[in-house]
Amino acid sequence: MESNMENSRNNRITAEEIALQYKYMEQIKELNQEYILKYGRQKLAFLQSFGCQMNENDSEKLSGMLEIMGYTQTGKLDDCDLVIFNTCCVRENAELKVYGHLGSLKALKNRKPDMIIAVCGCMMQQKDVVEHIKGKYRQVDLIFGTHNLHKFPELLNRALETDALVADVESSEGSIAEGVPIRRGQGVKAWLTIMYGCNNFCSYCIVPYVRGRERSRQIADIVNEARLLGHQGFREITLLGQNVNSYGLDLKDGSSFADLLRSLEDVEGIDRIRFMTSHPKDLSEDLILAMRDCKKVCEHLHLPVQAGSNTILQEMNRKYTREYYFGLADKIRSQIPDISLTTDIIVGYPGESDEDFKQTLDLIEKVRFDYVYTFLYSKRTGTPAAKKEDQVSEQVKKERFNALLALQNRIGKELNEPLAGKIVEVLAEGPSKNSITTLAGRTRTNKIVNFKGSPELAGRLVKVRITNAGTWSLEGSLE
Numbered sequence: 001m002e003s004n005m006e007n008s009r010n011n012r013i014t015a016e017e018i019a020l021q022y023k024y025m026e027q028i029k030e031l032n033q034e035y036i037l038k039y040g041r042q043k044l045a046f047l048q049s050f051g052c053q054m055n056e057n058d059s060e061k062l063s064g065m066l067e068i069m070g071y072t073q074t075g076k077l078d079d080c081d082l083v084i085f086n087t088c089c090v091r092e093n094a095e096l097k098v099y100g101h102l103g104s105l106k107a108l109k110n111r112k113p114d115m116i117i118a119v120c121g122c123m124m125q126q127k128d129v130v131e132h133i134k135g136k137y138r139q140v141d142l143i144f145g146t147h148n149l150h151k152f153p154e155l156l157n158r159a160l161e162t163d164a165l166v167a168d169v170e171s172s173e174g175s176i177a178e179g180v181p182i183r184r185g186q187g188v189k190a191w192l193t194i195m196y197g198c199n200n201f202c203s204y205c206i207v208p209y210v211r212g213r214e215r216s217r218q219i220a221d222i223v224n225e226a227r228l229l230g231h232q233g234f235r236e237i238t239l240l241g242q243n244v245n246s247y248g249l250d251l252k253d254g255s256s257f258a259d260l261l262r263s264l265e266d267v268e269g270i271d272r273i274r275f276m277t278s279h280p281k282d283l284s285e286d287l288i289l290a291m292r293d294c295k296k297v298c299e300h301l302h303l304p305v306q307a308g309s310n311t312i313l314q315e316m317n318r319k320y321t322r323e324y325y326f327g328l329a330d331k332i333r334s335q336i337p338d339i340s341l342t343t344d345i346i347v348g349y350p351g352e353s354d355e356d357f358k359q360t361l362d363l364i365e366k367v368r369f370d371y372v373y374t375f376l377y378s379k380r381t382g383t384p385a386a387k388k389e390d391q392v393s394e395q396v397k398k399e400r401f402n403a404l405l406a407l408q409n410r411i412g413k414e415l416n417e418p419l420a421g422k423i424v425e426v427l428a429e430g431p432s433k434n435s436i437t438t439l440a441g442r443t444r445t446n447k448i449v450n451f452k453g454s455p456e457l458a459g460r461l462v463k464v465r466i467t468n469a470g471t472w473s474l475e476g477s478l479e
Helices: 002-010 014-037 053-068 092-111 128-138 149-161 207-211 221-229 257-264 285-293 310-315 322-335 354-367 394-419
Strands: 044-049 080-085 116-121 142-144 166-168 189-193 236-240 272-275 300-302 340-347 371-376 423-431 436-444 449-450 461-469 476-477
Touching: 002 300, 014 149, 014 436, 044 053, 053 116, 053 189, 053 236, 053 272, 080 092, 116 149, 116 285, 128 142, 142 149, 149 166, 149 272, 189 221, 207 300, 221 236, 236 436, 257 272, 257 285, 310 354, 322 340, 322 461, 340 354, 340 394, 354 394, 371 394, 394 461, 423 449, 423 476, 449 461
Parallel strands: 044 080, 080 116, 116 142, 142 166, 189 236, 236 272, 300 340, 340 371, 449 476
Antiparallel strands: 423 436, 423 461, 436 449, 461 476
């Protein structure tokens, strides 16, 4: 027991350090209150997040700290006193967008020299990126990474006190910071991070290098946060981690992801539990049984396969074969027959031949996913795949992408069509993007349903009869 408690302590930022950050928040709040008295307006902050759901959850923490410090968030760059870009480096497009935004801020910074420009997130964990920003984007005032996000108040305080660039990026992963304020937007669904980092080192992926090794939060801390979310009115939570299936392995106390799901089953106010992302090699039978037995865990599993060729899977360092994946899909469906399976596919990985791609199409045809998230391979500096000479041309990538999309569109529609006429449970989320008189929600299997209804239904579980089944979404009417 003592070793487990010691491991827990070593895995967490000390309460004293978190308390220090609250002192900096109060200090900046006092400065902002003085600003209001002097100029008659509040200081405004612009925060933009790029990338995955974990980045969005990190931005919610930044929002929580901003709120305590007395900043009001705005969507207008021209009006703001503080700009924060929370960056992603998984794909090249996200990086290019950040550089474009930083370049466009140069003129605004010249007009408003007191404005603070901060850049944080995964991009900042790459040394060459930090040096590039230092050299080319002199208008940037503050740089910090993923491992010291909790120190944002302290770093912002330093940036406010000096005209020099403040750059503080920890090269290795730190401990988990509990007690950081978090401000989520209004809605019925919430992200809940359960672990950080990844140990898998897939050959195309930069995540282990910028997010660090796996660190799991304690089950008690996660359950307490889920209870708070239920109390705040959220009805659905999505548990986040780079590989949720390996949750708890670093805690050395026997905790597993299946144990966590069972612990969350009795949290009041929460009706639905989802999670992402799962690695096929770590999906245990105990987890499948927990998904089957826990009534709040939704019948949807996102299980990225990435490729259907054993040759490419081996090159990707995925540590499973197509045959293993077929067996896993069969095992899941034998226990949870109505489950919807979704996946990720990378098209045009270096060395992918026509035959390799045919194997991917064959896997999609045989597994029959409800949805496939398809990505063109993007070279990430620092990963083994980026060094490969047999890169696939952009034209071939696009042709394969279109072929895969056409196949999945057919399968998706075929899987949706039998739902026509059936009554399904939908969590109403709010107005549909298509019409202000239409609501949108999702089934337990994560299918989007549009239906006529009052806005007051948002946050409620309703019964909807499906009247039309399309490729991407369903239409229905309230029962």
